[in-house]
Amino acid sequence: MDEVVLLNVNDNPVTNSQIMIRLKAKGEYKKALSEQMMNVALKDYAQKNGISVSDSELQEYADKKRKELGLFSVTATEKYFSNLGINIDQWSDGLEEELLKEKVKKTVATEEKVKEYFEANRLRFICVPLHRIVVKEKSMAEEIRMQIEDEDEDFSALAKKYSIDSSTAPTGGYMGVIRRGALPVEVEAKVFSAAENELCGVFEDADGYSLYKPGKVVYPELDEAMKENIIKGLFDLWTNNLLNSATIKFPN
Numbered sequence: 589m590d591e592v593v594l595l596n597v598n599d600n601p602v603t604n605s606q607i608m609i610r611l612k613a614k615g616e617y618k619k620a621l622s623e624q625m626m627n628v629a630l631k632d633y634a635q636k637n638g639i640s641v642s643d644s645e646l647q648e649y650a651d652k653k654r655k656e657l658g659l660f661s662v663t664a665t666e667k668y669f670s671n672l673g674i675n676i677d678q679w680s681d682g683l684e685e686e687l688l689k690e691k692v693k694k695t696v697a698t699e700e701k702v703k704e705y706f707e708a709n710r711l712r713f714i715c716v717p718l719h720r721i722v723v724k725e726k727s728m729a730e731e732i733r734m735q736i737e738d739e740d741e742d743f744s745a746l747a748k749k750y751s752i753d754s755s756t757a758p759t760g761g762y763m764g765v766i767r768r769g770a771l772p773v774e775v776e777a778k779v780f781s782a783a784e785n786e787l788c789g790v791f792e793d794a795d796g797y798s799l800y801k802p803g804k805v806v807y808p809e810l811d812e813a814m815k816e817n818i819i820k821g822l823f824d825l826w827t828n829n830l831l832n833s834a835t836i837k838f839p840n
Contacts, residue, residue, distance in 0.1 A: 591603050591604065591605055592604040594607065625831060625834075625836070626827055626830075626831055627685050627689075629827075629830050629831050629834045630685075630688060630689055630692055630827070630830070631685070631688065632834075633692065633830060634688050634691070634692055637695070639688065639691050639692055639695065640688075641684050641687045641688055641691070645687060646680065646683060646684055646687065649683055649686075649687055650680060650683055653683060693819065693823045696822060696823055696826045697818070697819040697822040697823050697826075701822060702810075702815055702818045702819060702822070703810065705818050705821075705822060706808075706810050706814065706818060710808060711768060712767065712768055712769060713767065713768075713808035713814070714767070714768050714780065714805060714806070714807055714808060715765045715766055715767045715768070715805075715806050715808075716765070716766055716779060716780060716802045716803060716804070716805045716806065717762075717764070717765050717766075717802070717803035717804070717806075718762075718763045718764070718765075718766045718779065718800060718801070718802050718803070719743055719744065719747065719756075719760065719761040719762050719763065719800065719801040719802075719803075720747070720751070720753065720756055720761045720763050720798055720799070720800050720801075721743070721746060721747045721750060721751045721753075721761050721798065721799045722751055722752055722753045722793070722795045722796050722797065722798045722799075723750055723751065723752060723796055723797055724752060724796045724797070725796070725797065726790060726792070726797045728750070728797070729789065729790040729796075729797035729798070729799060730790060732746055732750060732799060733787065733789065733790060733799055736787055736799075737787060743760070743761065743787075743799075743801045744760025744761060744762075745760070747760045747761030748760055748761075752795070752796065753795065761801070765806070766779075768780065772791070772793060774791060775788070775789075775791050775793075775798075775800065778800075779800055779802045780802075780805060782802050784802065784803055784804045784805075785801060785802070785803065786801070786802065787799060787800075787801055788800040788801070788802065
């Protein structure tokens with residue numbers, strides 16, 4: 589790469605190679621390179637499969653973006669581009685890439701494929717709100733279990749008092765809404781078959797000994813949020829395969 593002076597600070601040059609080294613050191617260069625490789629692979633796929641963005645589509649999208657960014661005047665627009673260090677043609681190229689990506693996504697993750705994936709993986713989407721208490725000693729876990737079952741002590745209060753899991757103890761042991769596949773097999777089998785608020789455990793795990801209290805099991809529906817989640821998963825898998833199958837050559 590030819591050395592290019594981008595600017596001077598007190599007569600000291602800042603060069604393109606210095607910026608490149610800094611980006612590499614922060615891991616940002618590799619990320620940008622991967623993104624651009626994917627953009628090129630997508631463009632190639634789109635061209636080979638007759639997928640394109642029309643001038644009117646690009647203009648409509650650009651107008652929408654300007655409104656979102658508050659670029660209502662030539663001065664504001666020029667200042668925005670100047671701050672980014674790009675020109676309007678480069679900005680338009682980026683918008684075209686975004687539109688092209690969405691068009692390709694629609695051909696990859698069709699409504700039919702989304703429904704097929706949901707039906708084939710329905711059990712994976714079952715989830716449950718879950719609380720947990722974890723302690724170091726089994727005897728302590730058994731004691732806490734007894735306090736809950738025999739003395740009707742509050743699970744959340746005991747979690748705050750005794751649990752060594754610093755990420756959940758402050759919220760009374762609340763782990764969030766947990767999907768199938770996220771828990772050890774033995775724990776999952778019990779938690780997902782338990783009644784609402786039924787105490788589960790004691791289980792031995794990597795952290796010590798745990799007790800769980802599941803909420804009501806939530807069975808999935810193919811709503812808009814679920815569709816978006818599946819579309820993203822299908823498209824991510826497809827783009828990874830696309831890049832893995834691409835012929836990538838580095839200059840000598």
